[in-house]
């Protein structure tokens with residue numbers, strides 16, 4: 001009787017000890033995970049210079065099996081100018097450690113040249129828009145500038161380190177020859193102000209002297225101008241007619257109340273658009 005009681009007591013004590021041990025191990029593993037496997041964003045060297053931002057992102061893909069596809073850089077600059085900035089850009093999603101080099105246009109240069117940047121705060125955020133997961137780091141502007149200017153490793157080199165498979169290059173093999181046929185002669189010339197062939201027309205539209213040149217094209221009004229999907233945010237249209245076109249981080253917009261009485265300039269912007277997404281209808 002006495003022996004049975006002692007054996008039961010020992011078994012109970014061993015069971016309790018085992019439970020405590022498992023709990024302690026689980027806490028230790030959680031702490032190690034938090035300390036050493038937490039997501040890491042590193043600034044890399046961009047091939048786009050001051051207009052670009054390259055970074056790498058490393059995280060625990062087993063604990064967080066999601067795909068990241070969006071970058072946001074925010075500037076909080078209460079004592080400088082501009083006071084606040086936000087640059088957002090989507091990129092090719094990745095479910096494994098990755099590096100990306102993004103052309104952010106003039107906005108990145110504006111951020112680097114912000115007055116009072118040294119004492120501002122920069123927040124870099126990497127997010128998964130599908131799974132609504134976000135990770136970010138914050139740093140002082142001077143630290144950001146130092147990392148940005150002194151980065152040496154490129155996104156390509158970092159991806160090689162991560163062993164991202166290279167894109168397979170595909171070559172089209174012509175049926176009979178390796179010499180490509182000459183481009184068909186369409187005789188179509190691009191009707192833009194910088195083309196000397198149309199200089200007189202645009203000079204005439206702007207009220208210049210066209211005597212001796214080709215007849216000036218009469219200007220006209222448009223009833224509607226819009227942007228179809230596919231804008232590659234190249235800024236060309238805003239450069240030609242900033243009163244009508246506003247290029248944002250992701251697309252191009254028509255400004256509210258935009259003047260629609262200079263059809264020739266709208267047409268020039270449409271013809272300069274490399275992906276032909278600017279559409280308009282003439283009045284009448």
Ligand code: SF4
Pocket residue numbers: 227230231232233234235236237238245247251252269272273274275276277278
């Ligand atoms: S020119 Fe075309 S592609 Fe470029 S920003 Fe304007 S709409 Fe977009």
